[in-house]
Amino acid sequence: MNRFFLIFYVTISILCYGYDYPFKDPYLATVLATLPEDMAKYEETDYKEFKLNLDNGEIPKNLWYLETFKFGLMAQEKKAPLLFLFAGTGSRYNSSKMLTMGRILYNRGFSVILLPTSFDYNYIVSVSKIHAPGFLSKDGQEMYDLMKVVLEKIEKKVEYDEIMVTGYSLGGTMSLVVGEIDSREKYFNFKKIVAVNPTVNLYESAKLLDDLLDDNIQSEKELEELLNRIILEIMKFSNENRKMKIDESSIYELFTKLNLKDDELEILIGVAFRLMAIDINYISDLMTKSNVYTDSTKEVKKYQSMSEYYRAINYSNFQNYIDRVGYETYHRLDNSLTLEGMIACSSLETIDSYLKNADNILVMTNEDEIILTPENLNYLKKTLKEKLKVYPYGGHCGNLFYKENVDFMVDYFLEGDVK
Numbered sequence: 001m002n003r004f005f006l007i008f009y010v011t012i013s014i015l016c017y018g019y020d021y022p023f024k025d026p027y028l029a030t031v032l033a034t035l036p037e038d039m040a041k042y043e044e045t046d047y048k049e050f051k052l053n054l055d056n057g058e059i060p061k062n063l064w065y066l067e068t069f070k071f072g073l074m075a076q077e078k079k080a081p082l083l084f085l086f087a088g089t090g091s092r093y094n095s096s097k098m099l100t101m102g103r104i105l106y107n108r109g110f111s112v113i114l115l116p117t118s119f120d121y122n123y124i125v126s127v128s129k130i131h132a133p134g135f136l137s138k139d140g141q142e143m144y145d146l147m148k149v150v151l152e153k154i155e156k157k158v159e160y161d162e163i164m165v166t167g168y169s170l171g172g173t174m175s176l177v178v179g180e181i182d183s184r185e186k187y188f189n190f191k192k193i194v195a196v197n198p199t200v201n202l203y204e205s206a207k208l209l210d211d212l213l214d215d216n217i218q219s220e221k222e223l224e225e226l227l228n229r230i231i232l233e234i235m236k237f238s239n240e241n242r243k244m245k246i247d248e249s250s251i252y253e254l255f256t257k258l259n260l261k262d263d264e265l266e267i268l269i270g271v272a273f274r275l276m277a278i279d280i281n282y283i284s285d286l287m288t289k290s291n292v293y294t295d296s297t298k299e300v301k302k303y304q305s306m307s308e309y310y311r312a313i314n315y316s317n318f319q320n321y322i323d324r325v326g327y328e329t330y331h332r333l334d335n336s337l338t339l340e341g342m343i344a345c346s347s348l349e350t351i352d353s354y355l356k357n358a359d360n361i362l363v364m365t366n367e368d369e370i371i372l373t374p375e376n377l378n379y380l381k382k383t384l385k386e387k388l389k390v391y392p393y394g395g396h397c398g399n400l401f402y403k404e405n406v407d408f409m410v411d412y413f414l415e416g417d418v419k
Helices: 002-014 026-032 061-066 096-107 122-125 136-159 170-185 201-213 220-240 248-256 262-288 307-313 318-333 339-345 348-357 376-389 403-417
Strands: 048-050 069-074 080-084 111-115 162-167 191-197 361-366 388-391
Touching: 026 262, 048 136, 061 122, 061 220, 061 262, 061 318, 069 096, 069 122, 069 136, 080 096, 080 170, 080 403, 096 111, 096 162, 122 262, 136 170, 136 348, 162 170, 162 403, 170 191, 170 348, 170 361, 191 403, 201 262, 201 318, 220 262, 262 307, 262 318, 318 339, 361 376, 361 403, 376 388
Parallel strands: 080 111, 080 162, 162 191, 191 361, 361 388
Antiparallel strands: 048 069, 069 111
């Protein structure tokens, strides 16, 4: 009888627990993220920008604005935990998503250092010695060394008692990679590390995002027609709601009116990723002198016309970057390296032992994560076990600011338990 009541109680408890994040469609969640009423609360905290002149060799004249590395700091007025926060793929340290996440964490009592990841254009030009991101161990070591310089730069600007790390998307992956390095070098002795919606294999995740556009669009004309329709609807919505505050709620209302189908949402996400991939193809090719889209024998002017380069790139995707620029760059450094070998080196499986044995890491992701293959998700579950928190939905970073998710993250940072 007691056993019956125990089973009954556990079953009811499971059924009664609900995860109330509103967007069950992973693509809608990825695009719309979290509505203001469901977000963790924060105040509009200012940040201070810092600049580092790292003397990273000759910079092409048209990339002059990327020569100095920039990062940000939100410092508490008293001693507090210091948190390195890494951005997602290609995002600046002060992108809207980064500032929101930084302010949420600052509001919870942390001092926050805002950093991009290795695919940020400023980072590729001013920090990276190789200028071709995608090789996790090399990206991680460069980032780890940069973090030392960053900490030295702000040492007298902030009072802290312990150091932690977090990041989302590629920033989540980078958090784990620098965590593994620190487990050996012990320069920072990170107390806790939280990776949110990380990639498992950069190449496989990028292919999933490339395919969102490539599998749904048959021609440039078709893409142009869809984007024109969306732009016209945005203009109409804006004219009809001139006094409306532009925030997540108004964007949700707009998307409700647009009534986009799943494949159209996939295209939107794919376009955003493709624009970033195009820039990485160009900047990395120019910096590495790979001569795929650019010609290193020609002088690049400060205000160089980009039309000829964009014609050469012609919607090249992330896989093109790996195949044509990234791999070829690393192959010149190690002629025994194969493309398959480089793809393997873009995976968290390269730090498999660390992930299994570290007792200070937490990974948070979603069952419907659009940048993970089923095999990627199974790898996380098998490897991390109780160090993994999987939410039933949220797409890619859709629930990043959702109050329940933020509470779980902060509880882990402060209490150290996965509940």
